[in-house]
Amino acid sequence: xxxxxxxxxxxxxxxxxxxxxxxxxxxxxxxxxxxxxxxxxxxxxxxxxxxxxxxxxxxxxxxxxxxxxxxxxxxxxxxxxxxxxxxxxxxx
Amino acid sequence: xxxxxxxxxxxxxxxxxxxxxxxxxxxxxxxxxxxxxxxxxxxxxxxxxxxxxxxxxxxxxxxxxxxxxxxxxxxxxxxxxxxxxxxxxxxxxxxxxxxxxxxxxxxxxxxxxxxxxxxxxxxxxxxxxxxxxxxxxxxxxxxxxxxxxxx
Numbered sequence: 001x002x003x004x005x006x007x008x009x010x011x012x013x014x015x016x017x018x019x020x021x022x023x024x025x026x027x028x029x030x031x032x033x034x035x036x037x038x039x040x041x042x043x044x045x046x047x048x049x050x051x052x053x054x055x056x057x058x059x060x061x062x063x064x065x066x067x068x069x070x071x072x073x074x075x076x077x078x079x080x081x082x083x084x085x086x087x088x089x090x091x092x
Numbered sequence: 093x094x095x096x097x098x099x100x101x102x103x104x105x106x107x108x109x110x111x112x113x114x115x116x117x118x119x120x121x122x123x124x125x126x127x128x129x130x131x132x133x134x135x136x137x138x139x140x141x142x143x144x145x146x147x148x149x150x151x152x153x154x155x156x157x158x159x160x161x162x163x164x165x166x167x168x169x170x171x172x173x174x175x176x177x178x179x180x181x182x183x184x185x186x187x188x189x190x191x192x193x194x195x196x197x198x199x200x201x202x203x204x205x206x207x208x209x210x211x212x213x214x215x216x217x218x219x220x221x222x223x224x225x226x227x228x229x230x231x232x233x234x235x236x237x238x239x240x241x242x243x
Contacts, residue, residue: 019192020135023185027218031177034222035229 054079098220099162102176105217106158108210109183113151116144128203131193147186154182170231173224180217187211 014022060066066075116123124133124147125140137143158179161172191207198204 018135019131020185020189023188024181027181027184027215031181031218031222031225034219035226038223038226 099165102162102180102217103159105180105183105214106155106162108155109151109158109179110155113148113155116151117148119144128194128197128201129190131196132190135189135193151186154179170228170235173221173228177218177221177225180214180221183214184211184218187214 017025061072061075066072121141121144123140124144129140129143132147133140133143135143137146157175161168161175161179164172166172187207188211191204191211194201194203194207
């Protein structure tokens with residue numbers, strides 16, 4: 001009974017607003033939802049990338065495997081490159 | 093491996109919109125006078141003649157705007173993704189309404205499945221453009237915040 005009422009209410013809404021306008025409203029909601037969901041997903045992947053990139057470097061430094069300034073510069077460049085690629089993914 | 097760029101597919105979609113609109117504009121009063129298009133006519137101007145011209149002109153404008161946005165692309169990063177998504181979204185609404193209009197008269201008509209499928213393809217283009225739209229909105233937001241800081 002509730003499902004039937006919902007369908008009827010939806011039908012009334014479409015009849016009142018118009019089908020074209022209903023689709024446009026639906027697209028706006030869908031677009032906003034996609035952006036919000038995409039932001040969360042990218043947040044996860046960014047976290048993953050940061051973990052993947054930074055963890056080996058920090059472990060190497062924590063274990064005293066590296067100590068010179070040139071090695072530090074190289075590691076910073078690697079991390080910067082990874083961040084640039086991550087940002088580039090948004091533009092593709 | 094052969095890769096097809098998204099912009100190539102979107103150019104095809106824009107060309108389809110222009111072609112569809114031009115056929116409508118080149119037609120005559122009988123182009124939209126079928127009973128199946130009565131809902132569409134009511135939405136776009138009432139009688140068959142004015143609905144045909146309104147739809148044709150709007151479709152033509154949207155098609156060319158779509159193609160222009162794809163051509164400019166990265167040089168207008170702030171507005172082109174929004175324009176591309178808006179044009180794809182318009183096509184979704186247009187072809188979904190067309191399918192709905194036919195479905196009101198004859199639900200099992202092949203026109204319903206054809207125009208629904210076309211609307212689904214445009215929905216795909218709309219959704220693909222969403223991450224770019226988000227990026228454009230972030231650029232706009234950054235500029236607004238930047239200018240308010242300068243004030």
